[in-house]
Amino acid sequence: MNELVTLSQGSGGKQTHELIRKVFAERFAMDMPLTDSAILDCTCNTMAFTTDSYVVDPLFFPGGNIGKLAVCGTINDLAVSGAQPLYLSASFIIEEGFALCDLEKIAGTMADEAQKAGVKIVTGDTKVVEKGKCDKLFITTSGTGIMIDGRQHISKGTEVKPGDRLIINGSLGNHAIAVLGARNRLSFSTPVVSDCASLNRLTEKILMNCSDIRFMRDLTRGGLAGVLNELADMTRSGIIVNESSIPVDDPVRGLCEMLGFDPLYLANEGKVLIVAGPGEATKVIGILRSDDLGRESEIIGEITDDKRKTVILSTSAGGKRILDTPSGVQLPRIC
Amino acid sequence: MKFIDEYRNKNLILKLAAQIRKSVKRDYTFMEVCGGHTSAIHRFGIPSLLPECIRLISGPGCPVCVTGTGFIDKAIYYSAIPEVILTTFGDLMRVPGSATTLEKMKARGADIRIVLSSLESLAIAWDRPDKKVIFLSIGFETTAPGTAVTVKQAEKQRITNFFLLNAHKVMPPAMEAIMKDNVNIDGFICPGHVATITGPGAFSLIPEKYRTGCVITGFEPTDILMSILMLIRQVNQNSPAVEVQYSRAVTVNGNSAALKYVYEVFEPCDSVWRGLGTIPLSGLKLRSDFERYDAEKVMPVSLPEPEDNELCACGEVLRGVKTPSECPLFASVCIPGNPVGACMVSAEGACNTWYRYRMNNE
Numbered sequence: 001m002n003e004l005v006t007l008s009q010g011s012g013g014k015q016t017h018e019l020i021r022k023v024f025a026e027r028f029a030m031d032m033p034l035t036d037s038a039i040l041d042c043t044c045n046t047m048a049f050t051t052d053s054y055v056v057d058p059l060f061f062p063g064g065n066i067g068k069l070a071v072c073g074t075i076n077d078l079a080v081s082g083a084q085p086l087y088l089s090a091s092f093i094i095e096e097g098f099a100l101c102d103l104e105k106i107a108g109t110m111a112d113e114a115q116k117a118g119v120k121i122v123t124g125d126t127k128v129v130e131k132g133k134c135d136k137l138f139i140t141t142s143g144t145g146i147m148i149d150g151r152q153h154i155s156k157g158t159e160v161k162p163g164d165r166l167i168i169n170g171s172l173g174n175h176a177i178a179v180l181g182a183r184n185r186l187s188f189s190t191p192v193v194s195d196c197a198s199l200n201r202l203t204e205k206i207l208m209n210c211s212d213i214r215f216m217r218d219l220t221r222g223g224l225a226g227v228l229n230e231l232a233d234m235t236r237s238g239i240i241v242n243e244s245s246i247p248v249d250d251p252v253r254g255l256c257e258m259l260g261f262d263p264l265y266l267a268n269e270g271k272v273l274i275v276a277g278p279g280e281a282t283k284v285i286g287i288l289r290s291d292d293l294g295r296e297s298e299i300i301g302e303i304t305d306d307k308r309k310t311v312i313l314s315t316s317a318g319g320k321r322i323l324d325t326p327s328g329v330q331l332p333r334i335c
Numbered sequence: 336m337k338f339i340d341e342y343r344n345k346n347l348i349l350k351l352a353a354q355i356r357k358s359v360k361r362d363y364t365f366m367e368v369c370g371g372h373t374s375a376i377h378r379f380g381i382p383s384l385l386p387e388c389i390r391l392i393s394g395p396g397c398p399v400c401v402t403g404t405g406f407i408d409k410a411i412y413y414s415a416i417p418e419v420i421l422t423t424f425g426d427l428m429r430v431p432g433s434a435t436t437l438e439k440m441k442a443r444g445a446d447i448r449i450v451l452s453s454l455e456s457l458a459i460a461w462d463r464p465d466k467k468v469i470f471l472s473i474g475f476e477t478t479a480p481g482t483a484v485t486v487k488q489a490e491k492q493r494i495t496n497f498f499l500l501n502a503h504k505v506m507p508p509a510m511e512a513i514m515k516d517n518v519n520i521d522g523f524i525c526p527g528h529v530a531t532i533t534g535p536g537a538f539s540l541i542p543e544k545y546r547t548g549c550v551i552t553g554f555e556p557t558d559i560l561m562s563i564l565m566l567i568r569q570v571n572q573n574s575p576a577v578e579v580q581y582s583r584a585v586t587v588n589g590n591s592a593a594l595k596y597v598y599e600v601f602e603p604c605d606s607v608w609r610g611l612g613t614i615p616l617s618g619l620k621l622r623s624d625f626e627r628y629d630a631e632k633v634m635p636v637s638l639p640e641p642e643d644n645e646l647c648a649c650g651e652v653l654r655g656v657k658t659p660s661e662c663p664l665f666a667s668v669c670i671p672g673n674p675v676g677a678c679m680v681s682a683e684g685a686c687n688t689w690y691r692y693r694m695n696n697e
Contacts, residue, residue, distance in 0.1 A: 244345075250336050257339065259451075260682060262378075317556040318345045318352075319380020324691040327671035 003100040010094065010128025020126055023104055024090070027111040028121040038122035040087055046147035048083035050074060053140045057333040059102065061182035063175075063194030064269075066139055067106035069335055071113040071121075072198045072269060073220070074143040079200035080216040080272055082151030082207060085143055088114060091125040093138040106137070117198035119143070151207065157215040157275070160235040162305040164214050165281035167274045169202065169294040170195065171247040172224055173266035177255050179334050192251050197270035202293045210284055212277030219271040220335060222326045225264045227273050228311045229325040238306025241323065244316040247296045264313075265326045267334045275303065342555030343379075351560035352384040358567045364390045364519055365566055366655050368510060369526035370397030370683025371554055377692035379556040389563065392655040393685035395509045395611060396526055398474040399426040400653060400677045400684045403607040404641035406473075406502045407432035412636050413469050413500060414445040420463060422456035423471040425449045426681040429674060433642040453485035460489070460497035469630045472499045476532040479503045479619055480593035483600040486621070486628050498630035501621060504606050507537050508617035512608075514545040518655050522548040522566035524559065527581040532597075534589030535577045542575035553581040600625050609677060610650025649676035652685050659689040666690060 009019045025034060054070040064072075071088065078085040090110065094103065114121050153159045174195045181190040199218065207213055215235075217227045224246070232239050248256075248263045256263050270293060276284045281299050288294030306312075313323040367373055373393045376382065382391065395401050411432045414421045421437070428438040428449065441447040446466075450456050453470055460468035472482045482503065489497045506529050513520070525538055530551040538549045548569035552562040562580045569575055579585050597619070606618025621629045643649075647669070648662035659665050659678065669675035671687055678686035 253336050253339070257336075313380070315378070315380040316343055316345065317348050317379040317381070317384075319383040319556075321377060321380040321383070321692045 005094050005096065005098045005100055005103060005128055007096050007128050007130065010126060016126065023100070023107050024124060024126070027107050028114070029111075030122065038087070040122065044146040046149075046152070048078050048081050048145045048147050049142070050077040050081075051140065051142035052077060053138060054335060055135070055138050055333050056179060056335050057135065058179070058182050059106070059136055061194055062178045062192065064196040065106055065109055066137060067110040068113050068196050069269060070139040070141045071110050071117070071119070072196050073335060074141040075117050075119055075198045075200050076218045076272070078143050078145040079198070079203040080155070080218045081147075082154035082216065083145035083147050084204065085117065085119045085145040085200050087144050088119055088121045089123045089142045090121050091140040092127070093134050094126065094128045095134045095136050096128055096131045098136055103137070113198060117200055119200075148207075154213060154216050157231055157235045159214045160231070160237065160275055160303055161214070162237060162303050163278050164275050164303040165278055165299050166239070166241065166301045166303070167276060167281060167284055167288070167297060167299050168219070168224065168246070169272055169274075169288050170296040171249045171252070172219065172268055172271065173248060173252040173256065173261075173263035175269040176261075176266035176334050177252050190251055190255060192249070192255070195268055195270035197293055199270060199272055199293060202288070202291050203272065205287055205291065206274065206284060209287055210276065210280050212280040213274060213284070214277065215273075215275035217273050219268045219273055221267050223263070223265040223267060224273065225262070225311070225323050226326050228323065231273075231275070232309045232311050235303070236307070236309055238304035238308065239301060239311045240304055240314060241301030241311065242314045245298050245300045247298055264323065269335065278302075339555065342553070342557045344557065348384070348556050348560060351557060351564060355389070355560065355564050355567065356386050358564060358571065359386055359388050360571055362388045362390070363521045363567060363570060364392060365522045365524055365563065366392050366394045366513070366520045367524040368394035368396040368506065369529070370400065370681065371528065372524055372526070372552065372559065373397070373685055373688050374683050375554045375556070376559060377688045381556060381559055384560070385563070392520075392658065393652065393688075394513065394523075394655055395608060395653045396475070396506065397678070397681050397683040397685070398478070398504070399430060399681035400649065401504065401509070401608045401610070402427070402430070402473050402502050402677065403609050404431070404433055404643050405607065405638070406500070407437070408638050408641050409631070409636055410437060410471055410500055411435060411440055412638060413630060413634070414440045414447050416634075418465070418467055419446070420459060420466045420468045421445065421447045421471065422450045422459060422468060423447065424473070427471055427473070429680045430677045431675060453482045454488065457485050457489055457494060457497055460494050461492070464496055467496050467498060467634075469498045469500050472501045472503055475504055475506050475526070475529055476597070477528045479597045479601065480532065480590075483596040486600050486625055487596065489628060490625070498628055498633060499621065500630045501619070502606070503601065503619040504608070504617055505603070505619065507540060508614050509608060509611060510538070510541055511544075512611050512614045512617075513654055514541065514547065516654055520547060520655065521570050522550065522575075524562050524566070525549045525551045525577075527551055527553045527558070527584060530579070530581065530585045530589070532590045532593050534587055535579050535585060538577045542577060546575050548575040549577045551577070551579045551581050551585055553584065608653070610653035644675050647676040649678045649686070652678050659686040662686070
């Protein structure tokens with residue numbers, strides 16, 4: 001029979017230590033004995049620090065699981081700020097009765113993903129709550145990374161100027177549609193796989209080789225439309241994007257047509273918007289396309305001097321319209 | 336993507352737009368009846384391709400928008416009953432009732448579930464025999480067949496805890512009500528999907544009685560531009576008729592299998608439309624054989640008259656008398672995040688669409 005997580009494993013006693021040691025500490029190669037804080041060496045002047053909670057439903061979906069999301073999502077928040085991610089924390093709120101083998105699988109994915117990205121999970125916490133008090137499993141990860149000098153502007157967009165080019169590293173909407181498909185609420189299966197991936201090696205390659213990167217942001221909740229509107233607002237400039245240059249995979253397009261979603265608003269977990277100086281856009285595209293995570297990269301538009309701070313979509317039909325900030329809930333619990 | 340990209344071909348679109356510019360001889364006002372058309376017109380930026388003498392106004396074809404506040408109030412009442420699970424299409428969650436919304440009721444603990452189809456509601460009823468599952472069935476000729484099939488399935492599977500709170504409507508009587516209202520309309524961009532069920536004959540009253548043209552239209556940019564061109568020609572030649580642009584989907588007799596289901600389960604009745612009032616024979620109610628699936632028959636409810644915000648112009652917008660930006664609440668108090676009227680809630684609602692794609696309407 002499947003072993004299940006029990007309340008006593010969250011009581012802080014012997015069973016808790018056993019659970020932490022067996023499921024988490026060994027996989028994450030944490031230093032033993034476990035202490036209240038991880039003590040970290042740091043040689044830099046400036047650090048980046050971020051946190052995020054993950055409540056995706058279902059926990060497993062094509063292309064990943066909640067653990068992969070929790071590691072990649074936090075790494076990406078650091079990476080797109082121009083930081084080199086180093087350490088993560090991971091906290092688990094587990095519903096009583098959760099299958100231990102699923103928890104092990106999720107912890108295993110987290111360990112693999114962290115290792116691939118060159119990041120260490122150094123501290124964490126485990127709580128078990130009564131049945132019905134949380135939905136299976138919630139994870140919170142926090143992360144720190146080294147901020148390299150000269151990159152402080154990347155997350156703020158302070159260097160963005162009219163004429164700068166907008167670049168994305170591939171097709172949009174795959175994560176949202178993969179999760180929706182896995183919810184068993186569609187009466188058909190989809191071949192769509194989540195794009196969930198750690199982007200830090202890719203962003204580092206760009207930042208090491210290019211000198212004119214003005215802004216980066218990952219395209220998670222709110223999708224491309226959300227990020228473009230934030231960018232227009234924070235830089236007080238206009239944006240024009242060309243709909244026909246935005247890559248969207250056919251199965252995603254098809255499902256969006258059927259279900260009334262707009263792929264430009266859907267969540268991604270392995271996509272980044274890069275704003276680069278006009279002279280450097282081609283170089284950025286070249287670097288991106290040489291990497292598996294950027295094969296379908298495209299220049300999708302540019303910054304304009306429109307003071308109304310609007311994002312204009314040049315539609316594939318040849319018309320023009322506003323691409324507005326997302327509002328309301330498109331798809332709940334997507335990450 | 337096959338069957339989509341052909342109808343979004345930019346060269347063809349620009350050619351059609353050029354032909355429209357060549358054909359215009361006066362001012363034209365066309366009403367797109369269906370919310371799907373309102374959304375497509377703005378999504379593809381169609382107004383930016385048209386000459387200024389063509390005015391497109393939105394009609395009463397967004398099912399969420401035309402559903403009266405009284406219906407929402409009843410849904411809210413049922414959602415508060417502990418043994419009830421309310422199932423609904425997502426858009427209805429945020430439509431304001433007189434005092435609150437279904438979204439707020441859910442936050443307070445009511446068991447309200449968003450479904451993608453009526454059959455999904457039936458599956459919930461099957462899973463939870465201890466509960467009464469009430470499905471909020473709204474929509475036009477396109478969604479009524481699905482609801483009818485679900486009721487027949489409930490009967491076949493002997494599921495006794497599944498009910499409808501029903502406000503299904505049919506489109507042609509609402510178009511006639513608008514014509515009676517003396518609204519200045521030169522032609523209708525008619526709902527393509529409704530016509531796939533009803534056949535084009537359902538709209539013939541409009542040119543015959545009101546000398547106003549109807550073109551049954553698909554939902555891609557070339558479809559819409561082609562229809563506008565066909566309507567311009569009808570006006571120029573003073574020859575109003577029902578024409579089918581969407582001939583790849585619409586047949587002369589419509590979908591007789593779907594219609595058979597609809598009229599086996601439902602019969603015509605008077606229905607309340609937001610902004611248009613009660614329109615005779617514009618709704619569908621369960622036939623007496625199926626009344627045991629009618630939530631209002633099984634669990635009767637009597638509520639005070641619904642209260643709408645007096646400044647909200649949803650009614651005038653739905654009749655094509657006002658554009659969304661002529662409503663005093665539009666984009667100030669009433670925004671997608673805080674909708675006052677139903678037209679701001681649904682992605683097919685005229686106000687919501689204008690707000691999101693407002694570029695050509697400011």
